[in-house]
């Protein structure tokens with residue numbers, strides 16, 4: 001009977017006071033959200049994920065534009081990414097509490113971009129979890145010149161567009177554990193393999209494979225049905241394409257991208273990202289070869305295949321420009337050899 005009551009409480013989403021370590025929603029320490037998280041479970045696996053809204057962070061989506069997830073093992077929970085505000089991180093923590101009474105052991109950050117890491121604050125302040133990231137993530141705060149985003153500038157921007165969910169108390173929480181190429185976490189009955197895949201979308205890109213389930217959290221290396229953001233100094237589309245080949249070799253049974261739709265058809269999600277990068281590269285490569293200036297090249301290119309997709313307006317032109325520069329630079333290097 002007691003077991004039934006506990007099961008019912010879980011079904012109803014009532015936190016178990018014995019196992020629960022997180023305060024109730026009424027005590028929410030961050031500005032409340034009006035749009036609930038969209039949570040789904042991977043079929044036949046103890047893995048749940050939150051799917052963000054398409055588009056870029058703003059008041060309309062309350063900053064919920066990225067995906068995140070968590071793995072429930074026999075020895076606690078591992079979280080992958082923490083969403084784009086402390087409020088969203090808190091909502092994810094509440095969801096974990098509803099799903100299982102087990103403590104959060106690790107929070108793994110796919111890369112240090114605002115839309116994935118501002119939620120770390122909720123985990124740092126309300127759990128004993130260790131935050132894990134690839135070692136380049138450490139650049140995010142200490143070396144703003146080489147960081148993917150100017151951390152302070154980005155925080156100011158988000159305090160403007162995402163207030164009250166990002167406010168003067170919001171801070172970027174650094175990793176507790178950093179790894180270089182690969183790290184395996186044996187947690188209860190699950191094995192989590194963290195793989196460095198950058199620099200591609202950012203300097204610190206990594207992916208997490210959950211075994212034996214074959215579920216891959218791909219971070220922003222894979223984006224499905226949404227135009228990825230590539231306009232930063234650390235983007236290397238050459239490495240990015242190689243990283244996509246690596247993802248494919250893992251033969252994931254289920255893929256959860258950093259943005260966009262999760263899928264059992266991993267190959268399709270990978271192909272979407274690869275096709276987009278290749279398409280922009282081809283368009284810009286011709287321009288670089290012909291010494292066409294960027295504005296003319298951009299105007300001449302046919303964008304009809306992508307122009308109606310989420311984040312096209314905000315990301316595509318910058319992406320094309322970044323790729324133009326990358327190709328121009330590699331042509332210059334090639335010429336010197």
Ligand SMILES: [Zn+2]
Pocket residue numbers: 066113115116220258259
């Ligand atoms: Zn992202």
